[in-house]
Amino acid sequence: MATIISRSAKRLHYANLCFSFHRMRLHSLSLSPSTSSSVLAGANLHDRAFPLHSGLGMNFLATYMRRLYSTTSTTADSQSPASEKSGESNSSEGDKSGKSNEGQDAGKPVRGGPVSWLSFLLLVATGAGLVFYYDREKKRHIEEINKASTEVKQGPSVGKAAIGGPFKLVNHDGKQVTEKDFFGKWTLIYFGFTHCPDICPDELQKLAAAVDKIKKAGIKIVPIFISVDPERDTVEQVREYVKEFHPDLVGLTGTSDEIRNVARAYRVYYMKTEEEDSDYLVDHSIVMYLMGPEKMEFVKFFGKNNDVDSLADGVIKEIKQYKK
Template identity: 65%
Template structure:
């Protein structure tokens, strides 16, 4: 009896040793997955395995655990190999997709900065177009203003009604003079005063020189006229002595305060006496020469910016182009 028990014990030990050797794994066993549970050997299969006689309930339990461990290890190994193959396949797909994505990106142009060359060229072209358009419109606007001002100056009826009119004054010889005494002659009229320190003498010298130049160049007789805007001091005698200093043909006119005011208003002349210091004062006034046609109608005015030559040439040009 003792020999039988010893033999059965040795058989059980060798069986368990062989089974445990197959179940041994270098790494800890991971948790069992659902597939491993599904492949767990059923109890009926374990019961159907023929065991050596004499093994008790304890031996059966140990044998069942060994079989379960063996089947579980194989299932886990199969699942690990499947997961490894799936990982390799997915990594291959990722590599391929990465390669394709890289190749597709290599076909596209890389944006070098916030502004591309095309945008920069479009911006430059747009700016140049705006500048050219602005210059063109500016030139057109200036030409329109020049044309409009020229039409106003040369218009037949605009200047006639605005500048000029009847007057009644006294010349430097003491005779009454009206605008009718100048009919049939080209007349240049200048407004000033005899006590003027610099402007009036300069303008009258320029007028006298222009009169002589016009006579030499075209043979046209011009009548220069000086009208005082200082009636309080510019008496007939004072005006007579004053005009002789510039030209023999220069006619000096003066009058009462009302008469001077009326003629200045008719010719749109500004004048105003400055602050008085006894009898020494100045008169601020317009510095303009008016060219009047033989009908005593206004033709053109000439400002201080003209010298004797330009004044003479301008008067000759206006006389030659004048139409009644």
């Protein structure tokens, strides 16, 4: 660009000189030949004293400037396509490189994303495993609860329960008895009342059958029935009642205070329900107590869930272990 400007300045200076010389020539035509020759002889085209004047020289200068501008424009245009081409080539190369990079990035898997297929599958598998484990543990826990509620677990005993103690009652023959009358004998005691519609008869039948089975094993045991309804269970009522189940069954009754004391000693619950005249029921514990021969001490209890066989086998097992 600097070369073009310098070249243009030189051309303008030369054109100025030419225009000045041409003007002087036109002026010399009106002078004498000697004067004109001397003027022309002293004129130097490279002398800066020759000014640029208007007239024909200005027209020539305008024509020259137009040609110079066209030449400069042509030169600039000839150079600008190259620059534009270079710019376009650079931009095209940039676009191509960008597209190539985008293509390469599109072909490559995205790493470091928040969730990948492998992590998603592992998450699903872990969740399914936790759900399965929770359901299995829940079912097992429910089964254990149901099993514990239907079965009496036999575990090692720690000491002896404070069950049993002294009492004073009347048997079905009207004779007064105490706990001392049963010392040296194995006894199996059940608390109930003679007006019981279903539970007491079922339990006493089970007791009678178990006693017979225990006798076959060579073990003698005394079954005892203690009433928790002293108002209605008289001696006569108890005697008639126990005869219906087993000849060895001993029936015991007494006053309200005596029954209360013996029930408290054996941790037995009982309570009269709503009363309609003389017809009522007594809610009570459904338990059988196995008492040992030495001062009638407590050995083990058996609940309603035991049948005849489990009751008889349990009593036989306890007695054999006690003898050892």
